[in-house]
Amino acid sequence: MADGSGDVLLGALNRGTGDKPLAVLVHGLTGCQDSYYVLATAKALQGRGHPVLRLNLRGAGPSAGSCRQRYHAGRTQDIRAVLSQLPPDLAGQGLVLVGYSLGGNAVLKFLGEGDFPVPVRAGCAVSAPIDLASSSRRFLAPDNRAYHKWLLGKMKAEMQAGAGLLEDRWVRAAATAQSVWQFDDTIVGPWNGWGGAEQYYRVNSAIGFLLGIAVPTLLVHALDDPWIPGDPYLSFPWHAHPNLVPLLPTRGGHVGFHGRGGVWHDRALLAFLDNVGA
Structure with missing residues (x-):
């Protein structure tokens, strides 16, 4: 990192098979590159041809032994710094950003702030605590x-x-x-x-940044999530912001959505990317 801390963020890169944009996956609180939901989405996106970067936030997982500071729900400068260091051949088709829970809040905040070091073609947040x-x-x-x-x-x-x-x-x-x-x-x-x-x-809180999001962004949140309230989602004026696509099923739990044919939020993500051409 270029902030003088000496911290080093680590990630795992899965190569793609086509000309799809790089997907950067951002885990949730106490998660890492090997969290089950990160691995499931990586598999789904690789099947579509995407290269996938499973990023460990500052001090998380394998990055714990190389960082003097720690991530939090709004530390978007770290995401920006990582993206700015991507080699051109990897980011040449642009990016898709996907975040889960706390990482979903960070991704939404980042998208709302703008100032992208490389082109971002789409975003997705799953079970994000936007308040x-x-x-x-x-x-x-x-x-x-x-x-x-x-x-x-x-x-x-x-x-x-x-x-x-x-x-x-x-x-x-x-x-x-x-x-x-x-x-x-x-x-x-x-x-x-x-x-x-x-x-x-x-x-x-990401809810203060949603109005600034200018790229197609999918927000998936189950209204029966036991830990993340649904009220902030239900009261947001989605109709006035066409870049934001909410999927708010009544059931699904927290980063759950398990069912036949794989994790539902991953299938929804793939359909969304097809729809927006990313």
Whole structure:
């Protein structure tokens, strides 16, 4: 990375078989290049001829041992920096960006900001928490207690994996965090220059950037997602923004959509790309 941190982001590249645009896949919170949903989409896109870059965000997965900083839901400058370093032969047909959950929020924010170092032909977000504050509150619901404990444990383990490179104060704060909100309030917010969780959520929620998206973008979100509320999707004026294509089924869970013939959101993505010629 060119920010003086010395951090190195890693990814896995799957070569394509045709002249399709490069697909860059951005995982969710505590995910990585080998998350099951990333691998499933990569397989589907490769079958269509796309080269696929499965990117690890800063400090995630294989990147944990080479980074002194950590990703968050709005760290779009890292995506921009990676894309700017792609070799011309790989990005010559443009890009398709796909993000899942937290990575979906980051992809949507990036698309809304514009300033692409290489041409972006289409985007897709699956189960993205476009209102970060409402999602953080949903984690605290009594029926999400088991998932919240599991997710917070993975967040702490992710911090511990880079303990030799990270400042001790952040590692200690992670070890004592009692909730995702507290993790964001005492680590993510102040580490990145915000006053706490609420400012971090307000500045980085994708819903504030959707109006700026100028490329065809598919947003897939199940209204029965137990962790990401559907209300922000239902209240958005989609009809006034033809570049945005919402798919809001009543069922599907969180980055789920499992069914006969493969994962439904991957089949929807392929149909969408066919429709927009990407």
